[in-house]
C-alpha cells in the first residue's frame with residue numbers, strides 16, 4: 195500500500211471507530227455514550243468539528259483549558275519544534291533550559307512573592323503536590339503536628355486521594371474508602387435564597403469564612419497545616435466567592451499560621467480576567483495550583499507556585515541531599531514547557547486576560563437572557579464563566595442537564611458541560627461578542643427543546 199493510502203486508511207479508522215468497547219471513558223456514562231457517541235475529530239480557534247464534520251462552537255474551552263482557542267499556530271509550531279529537538283530529558287537530577295524559562299514566566303504572572311514553580315502534569319497532581327508541600331513545610335520547620343487539611347464542601351480538587359479527600363463532591367468520595375485521615379471541610383458558599391441570579395461575586399456569604407475559626411477552635415491551630423479552596427468553585431457548577439470571603443479566609447489563616455492554598459486550576463490564566471484570580475481579589479495565598487490554561491490544553495501540564503519563604507524553608511541541610519522528596523517522571527516535560535511558553539506569549543500578545551475582563555459584562559448580560567426559560571432555577575456568572583442551574587427531573591437528578599448537553603451537541607452545534615443539573619459555560623478567551631450571543635442562543639434553544 196502506498197504511503198498516502200496508508201495514511202488515508204488510518205485517518206478513516208481514527209475518525210470512525212467501529213469498536214467502542216475497549217475504551218473506558220472517564221467521568222462519562224459509558225453505556226449511553228456508546229449508544230450515541232459524541233466524537234470530536236479536530237478543532238480550530240473557537241470550533242470543534244465532529245466525526246460527521248459538523249462545526250460546534252466551543253462553549254467550554256474544552257474542559258476549562260483551551261483559553262487561547264484551539265490549535266493556535268504558534269503553539270502547534272512550538273510543540274513540533276520541541277518534539278524534533280528534545281523529546282525527553284530526565285526530570286530528576288537533570289533539567290532542560292526551557293523549564294527554567296517557563297518557571298520564570300509563570301512566577302512573573304503570580305501575585306506577591308509567589309516565585310517558586312514546581313511542575314507536574316495535571317490539576318490533580320498539582321493539588322497533591324501543594325498538599326504535600328504544605329505538610330512538609332510545617333514538618334521541616336519543626337511544626338510536624340500540623341497535619342490536618344481543610345477543604346470545602348462542593349469543592350473539586352481533582353481525583354487523587356489528596357484531592358478527593360479535601361474535595362467536597364459526594365460522588366467523587368463515597369466509593370473510595372476512608373480517604374486521607376485528618377481532613378475537615380468548610381461549608382460551601384452558595385445559597386440560592388440569598389444569591390440567585392447574581393452577576394459576579396454575591397454580596398451575601400462572606401461569613402462562611404468564619405467557619406474556619408470554628409474549626410480552629412475544634413481542632414486547635416497547632417494541628418492544621420493548610421486550607422485549600424478554589425477562588426471560584428468551577429466543577430461543582432460555578433460558585434463565585436462571596437464579596438470579602440477570600441480576604442476573611444486569608445486573615446484567619448494569618449492569625450493561626452495556617453497556609454492558604456488557592457486551587458487555580460480553572461481560574462488561572464485569564465478565566466476571571468486576570469492571570470490568577472488571587473489578583474482579582476487582592477489576596478495573596480501561600481500556594482497556587484495551576485494546570486489546564488498553562489498550555490491552553492495542548493499538552494498536559496500542571497504545577498504549584500509557592501511563596502519564596504516556603505521554598506526557602508526547605509533549603510537547609512547538606513547540599514547534596516534532596517530537599518523535597520516529590521516529583522514526576524514528566525515534571526516540566528519539554529513538549530509541555532514549549533507549549534506553555536508559546537501559550538503565555540499568546541496571552542500576552544493578544545491581551546487575552548484583559549479581554550476576558552472587558553467581555554465579562556457582555557457575557558453576564560447574555561447569560562441572564564436565559565432567565566425565565568423552562569426549568570432555569572439560577573444563573574451565576576463571574577469572569578467568562580457561568581453556571582445555569584436547571585430543575586432536576588423527578589427521580590432522575592442530572593438527566594435534564596445531560597439532555598441539554600446532548601441536544602446542544604447533536605442539534606445546535608455548541609459544546610456545553612453538564613455537571614449534575616447545572617450547565618457550565620466557559621468559552622475560550624478569544625470568543626467574540628457575536629459568538630457569545632450565538633452560544634447563549636443555542637443553549638437557550640437546547641434548554642427549551644428538552645423542557
Ligand SMILES: Cc1ncc(COP(=O)(O)O)c(C=O)c1O
Nearest residue numbers: 316317318350351352457459460
Ligand atoms: C479546581 C480544580 N482542581 C483540580 C482539577 C483536576 O485537574 P485534572 O483533571 O487536570 O487532574 C480540576 C479539574 O477540573 C479543577 O477544576
